[in-house]
Amino acid sequence: MSRLTHLDAEGRARMVDVSAKPATAREATAAGFVRMSPATLALAQTGQGKKGDVRAVAEIAGVMAAKRTSDLIPLCHPLALSKVEVTVEAAEGGLAVTARVKTTGPTGVEMEALTAVSVACLTLYDMLKAAEKGMQIGDIRLLEKSGGASGDWSAR
Numbered sequence: 001m002s003r004l005t006h007l008d009a010e011g012r013a014r015m016v017d018v019s020a021k022p023a024t025a026r027e028a029t030a031a032g033f034v035r036m037s038p039a040t041l042a043l044a045q046t047g048q049g050k051k052g053d054v055r056a057v058a059e060i061a062g063v064m065a066a067k068r069t070s071d072l073i074p075l076c077h078p079l080a081l082s083k084v085e086v087t088v089e090a091a092e093g094g095l096a097v098t099a100r101v102k103t104t105g106p107t108g109v110e111m112e113a114l115t116a117v118s119v120a121c122l123t124l125y126d127m128l129k130a131a132e133k134g135m136q137i138g139d140i141r142l143l144e145k146s147g148g149a150s151g152d153w154s155a156r
Contacts, residue, residue: 015075021106026147028101030113032121032140035094040132044124045090054127055088058097062086062120066101066112076111079103086116088124094135097121098143108148114140 008014036044047053063084070078083102088095099116101109121137128135144154 013075015077016107018077018106021149023105024147026103026105026108026145028108028110028113028145029143030099030110030117030141031143032097032117033091033094033138034097034121034124034128035136035138036128036132040128040135041090041094043131044095044128050130051127054124055095057127058088058120058123059086061123062097062099062116065119066099066109066116069112069115072115073111077107079105079107079109079112081109081112084112084116086120088120095124097124108145108150110142110145114142 005016044054047055051057063086065072066084066086067081070076081101081103083100085100087098089098090096097117097120099113099120101113101116103109103112117140121140125135125137141155142153143156144152146152
């Protein structure tokens with residue numbers, strides 16, 4: 001079993017020291033889903049809702065969230081992100097959210113991708129809740145990551 005890197009020898013939480021790690025290209029992709037009724041999905045697709053184009057706003061919210069991940073997750077390192085791409089697309093039963101994040105640095109961007117997806121999903125809920133309060137946010141997960149000492153990983 002792997003040792004948890006955010007715990008010291010006494011079991012106390014700590015920020016991992018990445019100062020000796022080389023800066024390498026890192027990338028991560030995450031996804032999530034907001035399940036909703038066909039009527040609410042149609043409203044989201046038209047961009048004609050009371051709050052405007054909900055997909056565009058959610059995509060921007062996701063980008064902003066990725067950039068602020070270290071402010072939200074206590075032991076995450078602040079990173080200089082070189083790319084954040086968030087997409088919201090209609091799918092059967094709701095809206096699918098995907099985030100792809102890139103950097104060159106000493107630690108990965110998995111948390112930034114997951115944070116981007118989570119906040120984009122929450123933004124969709126906020127903007128559409130007047131039409132449907134029973135929407136469900138779920139299936140938030142890492143799809144793949146590349147770079148770093150642990151190498152590449154994919155759920156696909």
